[in-house]
Amino acid sequence: MCAKKMTYRDALKEAISEAMRNDSRVFLMGEDVARYGGTYAVTKGLAKEFGEDRIRDTPLSESAFTGAGIGAALGGMRPIVEIMTVNFSLLALDQIINNAATIRHMSGGQFRIPLVIRMATGSGKQLAAQHSHSLEVMYAHVPGLKVICPATVEDARGMLQAALDDPNPVIMFEHVSLYNMSDEIEDNTKVDLKSAKIRRSGEDITLITFGGSLHKTLQAAEELAAQNIDCEVLDLRSLRPLDHDAILASIRKTHRAVVIEEGWRSFGVAAEIMALVMEKAFYELDAPIARACGVEVPIPYAKHLEDASVPQVPDIVAKVQEVLNSDV
Amino acid sequence: MCAKKMTYRDALKEAISEAMRNDSRVFLMGEDVARYGGTYAVTKGLAKEFGEDRIRDTPLSESAFTGAGIGAALGGMRPIVEIMTVNFSLLALDQIINNAATIRHMSGGQFRIPLVIRMATGSGKQLAAQHSHSLEVMYAHVPGLKVICPATVEDARGMLQAALDDPNPVIMFEHVSLYNMSDEIEDNTKVDLKSAKIRRSGEDITLITFGGSLHKTLQAAEELAAQNIDCEVLDLRSLRPLDHDAILASIRKTHRAVVIEEGWRSFGVAAEIMALVMEKAFYELDAPIARACGVEVPIPYAKHLEDASVPQVPDIVAKVQEVLNSDV
Amino acid sequence: MSKDTLEKFSQEKCLKLFYEMLRIRRFEEKSAELYSAGKIRGFLHLYNGEEAIAVGVMEMLRDEDSFIGTYREHGHALARGVSMKSIMAEMYGKVEGCSRGRGGSMHLYDKEKKFYGGNAIVGGHLPLAVGLGLADKMQNRDVVTACFFGDGAVAEGEFHESLNLAALWKLPVLFVCENNFYAMGTQISREESQVDLCAKASSYNVKSVAVDGMDILSVMEETQKAIDYITKNESPYFLEFQTYRFRAHSMFDAELYRDKKEVEEWKKKGPIVRFKKLLEEQKWLDEAKIKEMEKKIATEIQASIEFAENGHWEPISHLTKDVYCEEM
Amino acid sequence: MSKDTLEKFSQEKCLKLFYEMLRIRRFEEKSAELYSAGKIRGFLHLYNGEEAIAVGVMEMLRDEDSFIGTYREHGHALARGVSMKSIMAEMYGKVEGCSRGRGGSMHLYDKEKKFYGGNAIVGGHLPLAVGLGLADKMQNRDVVTACFFGDGAVAEGEFHESLNLAALWKLPVLFVCENNFYAMGTQISREESQVDLCAKASSYNVKSVAVDGMDILSVMEETQKAIDYITKNESPYFLEFQTYRFRAHSMFDAELYRDKKEVEEWKKKGPIVRFKKLLEEQKWLDEAKIKEMEKKIATEIQASIEFAENGHWEPISHLTKDVYCEEM
Numbered sequence A, B: 001m002c003a004k005k006m007t008y009r010d011a012l013k014e015a016i017s018e019a020m021r022n023d024s025r026v027f028l029m030g031e032d033v034a035r036y037g038g039t040y041a042v043t044k045g046l047a048k049e050f051g052e053d054r055i056r057d058t059p060l061s062e063s064a065f066t067g068a069g070i071g072a073a074l075g076g077m078r079p080i081v082e083i084m085t086v087n088f089s090l091l092a093l094d095q096i097i098n099n100a101a102t103i104r105h106m107s108g109g110q111f112r113i114p115l116v117i118r119m120a121t122g123s124g125k126q127l128a129a130q131h132s133h134s135l136e137v138m139y140a141h142v143p144g145l146k147v148i149c150p151a152t153v154e155d156a157r158g159m160l161q162a163a164l165d166d167p168n169p170v171i172m173f174e175h176v177s178l179y180n181m182s183d184e185i186e187d188n189t190k191v192d193l194k195s196a197k198i199r200r201s202g203e204d205i206t207l208i209t210f211g212g213s214l215h216k217t218l219q220a221a222e223e224l225a226a227q228n229i230d231c232e233v234l235d236l237r238s239l240r241p242l243d244h245d246a247i248l249a250s251i252r253k254t255h256r257a258v259v260i261e262e263g264w265r266s267f268g269v270a271a272e273i274m275a276l277v278m279e280k281a282f283y284e285l286d287a288p289i290a291r292a293c294g295v296e297v298p299i300p301y302a303k304h305l306e307d308a309s310v311p312q313v314p315d316i317v318a319k320v321q322e323v324l325n326s327d328v
Numbered sequence C, D: 001m002s003k004d005t006l007e008k009f010s011q012e013k014c015l016k017l018f019y020e021m022l023r024i025r026r027f028e029e030k031s032a033e034l035y036s037a038g039k040i041r042g043f044l045h046l047y048n049g050e051e052a053i054a055v056g057v058m059e060m061l062r063d064e065d066s067f068i069g070t071y072r073e074h075g076h077a078l079a080r081g082v083s084m085k086s087i088m089a090e091m092y093g094k095v096e097g098c099s100r101g102r103g104g105s106m107h108l109y110d111k112e113k114k115f116y117g118g119n120a121i122v123g124g125h126l127p128l129a130v131g132l133g134l135a136d137k138m139q140n141r142d143v144v145t146a147c148f149f150g151d152g153a154v155a156e157g158e159f160h161e162s163l164n165l166a167a168l169w170k171l172p173v174l175f176v177c178e179n180n181f182y183a184m185g186t187q188i189s190r191e192e193s194q195v196d197l198c199a200k201a202s203s204y205n206v207k208s209v210a211v212d213g214m215d216i217l218s219v220m221e222e223t224q225k226a227i228d229y230i231t232k233n234e235s236p237y238f239l240e241f242q243t244y245r246f247r248a249h250s251m252f253d254a255e256l257y258r259d260k261k262e263v264e265e266w267k268k269k270g271p272i273v274r275f276k277k278l279l280e281e282q283k284w285l286d287e288a289k290i291k292e293m294e295k296k297i298a299t300e301i302q303a304s305i306e307f308a309e310n311g312h313w314e315p316i317s318h319l320t321k322d323v324y325c326e327e328m
């Protein structure tokens, strides 16, 4: 095995190009993926290798090209659809929920829809309320879909590979803050689409998060370590299916938790984690689980307001301290 | 004060026609609301009184006519938009989330959007996976919207009246099983858009629900009463804002709860209630809160499978017994 | 409908076409009865009056061609050769149904017959047809995908996006608009600012032609031309078949929006009476032959009912089977 | 651009028009500088090359007329008379901005000026324009709503739905397509199967005309005709202004998709150089006058920068203000 350093962006690109080389049924389409090189440059250069048939620029018509991805999957292809950001994916939500997620079951299992839909998510670039939201939870709610949020370079490649090997529609969220992140990764690492992963082992409290918030959470854990608070950091990686076992195992170990996410607080991802733990490990808790989530506001442009809209390292630190102080 | 008996459908109609008589800015638009008489006959006859300008049939274009409702509200009207069912509302979700919910905040408070969007929701009519879902939670997640689910005849009229008096976009869900329900209601009852209501007072456990599930829950409470289990039934009525005080007050009284809803279990409404209680009243609980929710499946056509997809009276009864037996 | 055209086809072929139309008509009539008897539930949309389209188009499609349609799709399924038994069982909600009882009347599917479903989101299947066409094109298969939809669907954004995509990418998709002049209770002139639907299709540079959809011979001729054109030019094609639905939109429709006289006028132009007259003039058909056909059809329908009656309910334990596809 | 047309306008008016275009150009150039200096953040879409459209259309609109546009809207705001200071402050994210710093470059709003915003979901504001027109029509106001959008938006379903609605309901909406031949990196011929956008608009029975958008005199003439037509016929109108964006799509765009030569060719046809030449030939304009203008503009821009620099950050405690509207 040999390791190499690459960015999150390049890890995605590697997974895509590898799959395209190995399987002629794989192709990618979306707005400005070919000639422009991809809004976040993930597909830059790929049209040159694979041609504009397989790296296919689409018109601005999210509903139709996402639906065409579903149709192409029904027709035996293995499409990757790139939607620029989750905000625009609302235009395609009818296709994703009413078609991609239902056709297999509704037809009595006759069809399969091996489709990967990739989209950017999250805030941090001062793009304001129509470009900055984190709507992962809406997708996580829907049976028939798989929903993944790779947060590391290794997972960007590995989870996209696994998604391309999966016979179901997989929605993949790429937090905009991650594309430039780089890391050394091994060749031939395999990731599945259902296992959460402990990113830092600890004894005092579990910090549960995913996607763009992982790195802030790890940083908070570092700061807390300096205060002799030993955090375990659990990266969910997949929201659907949700890795119940991993969550419960960590709770049984630390007996306390904070959930961190960028999405709006009410009816968000954190609520499900808290509900799950209440159902399955209530008596293991030494304190109520707390959540550090997005403020319930359309994310504003101004930097200080944008920053205040989503949990930052000090917010996470403060929440952890609060939970530890609330111990009975 | 004088009481009269009417159906949920007629209660809605009364609220609409009253508002239209009192305020020339109120109008209603949607598919087949005028000549056809409304898919669920709510607007039947109204075009005759108010004309087809104010009871306005629209083409099949959910996104544009919902957006036109937002625009008309910006332009000083007080539109009611009827979307046949929540399933089709996905086509309009971009307008609702990216425009209706954001414009006021994003413009620094310059504009108001006094708009009511009504839609049918829920299962029970064997309409299968593209017509039966309960997606209320997706709307409840979004700041900038108000989300209401009247479950009684009185609330159908009163909450619609209150919604029409509200300067914000209000999404109103009408469960398909309720339209034919009839009840005696007083004149001039006032309802707000933020208070939950105790539908049955009890000591042993709180059953928290809303919309179409209220009546099943009340029935379960009756059955449980026969077993000497005294249930309090709390009807949330509004999902956004969520009446934290009412929920917590009831928990402080009974110390146990089950949440009942038709929507899919994971990342659903129940999870938020459980998270809230964990945060605010953890030490009040004598047992973990349980949830009886929709099974995670696109709802099938066959009656027995459809029935099995959403919580029924026996499921609620069983959940309550389970919670009571799990007491420490 | 002229004798000249008739002579292009053999007597045998013509009798078969007549038989197929009659078979659909009788099947629909029986379905209505069974609905009233409570055997079929949910939404039921009948095809009476429009039979020439399904029969004519299916006659010209080749086995390798795919098709996809709406909730008003019994006729298409029957004409394609989906077994009547499996359709009836589906409407009964039995596991022997062509969608295992999960879809019901609106969601017939048959992978073997390349039938990608009855879809119940108006316009929602057009992107799927584009995707099926894309898959065929990318895999160099000589296949046409026929996509059936109503006049109402033309107003939806997905029509616009799909026609543009199909034309832009030169995909082998046959768009078949069944223009019965009403979308539920909305007459086409109250739905479309431009009622010439071919003018609409032309604005995407899609070749289009309006055809008398009550004349099965024209339906076949024009379909053949369309398939030839698609195959030769690798381009989509738009067929507008003008027709009329003789019955209410669904079993819930009181038909307040149209005149009984209008319906009666159209019935005189019905596809079955007109073809019958022509065949009788040609001395290819007589009462005895019709009687024989009626008998055969009645027997088949009866057998399908027995099959459905004797069918089984899917065990509730299988409810969540096929939400996901387990193996690749 | 001819002398004949020129003579319909006074020298004073023409110099004002020239001044306005120059003012926008200089403002955009400065914005680019400020972006590089990190003063402006997020997405910044410049209007260089397209100035004749905003200036020409705004010149013809009356004070009571409304307008709405895209993220590329600085020019429209300036031409309408939104204060440059408040625009600059907005891009700085200051509370003195026209959207209190919450919108940034993409979301300028000004209720006083009847400016319903910069919208950043491509096509998403067309339904709003329809609704504004509907409100005006229903309230018998003699108002036109101008809706600006790009060629890319034409591919979105909301274009289709909105044009149909506006035409069907005969609404006073002026659809202004700023066809700069590119949607980000996608050339119009790779976005639209029919590149004649007027043919598209006509397919809704909307009167439409294509205009040289680099010729401010034509822009004004055709806009006046359009407004007259809308007012007289109570019908929408579609203006396609052919233009070109001289700069990259946004500050992130490496312009891989077009030739530098193409850009240079278009620059020669720019609205400012051409009008300058004409005015000089007419002896209405000379270098001295231009110098004077430049000075005045520079002073205004400088003042706007100072205003923005001296502006304030909205207190974080106000973050959630105006998510909802409190009073009616």
Ligand SMILES: Cc1ncc(C[n+]2csc(CCOP(=O)(O)OP(=O)(O)O)c2C)c(N)n1
Pocket: B031, B060, B062, B084, B088, B091, C072, C120, C121, C122, C123, C149, C150, C151, C152, C153, C154, C178, C180, C182, C183, C184, C249
């Ligand atoms: C997106 C969506 N909106 C509304 C409906 C409700 N609906 C079902 S059929 C129908 C009319 C469709 O008319 P048309 O396309 O002409 O088909 P037809 O029924 O006449 O065959 C409507 C409004 C729906 N199923 N989907």
Ligand SMILES: Cc1ncc(C[n+]2csc(CCOP(=O)(O)OP(=O)(O)O)c2C)c(N)n1
Pocket: A031, A060, A062, A084, A088, A091, D072, D120, D121, D122, D123, D149, D150, D151, D152, D153, D154, D178, D180, D182, D183, D184, D249
């Ligand atoms: C629904 C949606 N999809 C994609 C985008 C990303 N995007 C922003 S501008 C743009 C190009 C729009 O081109 P056009 O409409 O021609 O306007 P122009 O930028 O040329 O003025 C794209 C793809 C978006 N903002 N909204």
Ligand SMILES: [Mg+2]
Pocket: C150, C151, C152, C178, C179, C180, C181, C182, C183, C184
């Ligand atoms: Mg129709």
Ligand SMILES: [Mg+2]
Pocket: D150, D151, D152, D178, D179, D180, D181, D182, D183, D184
């Ligand atoms: Mg453009």
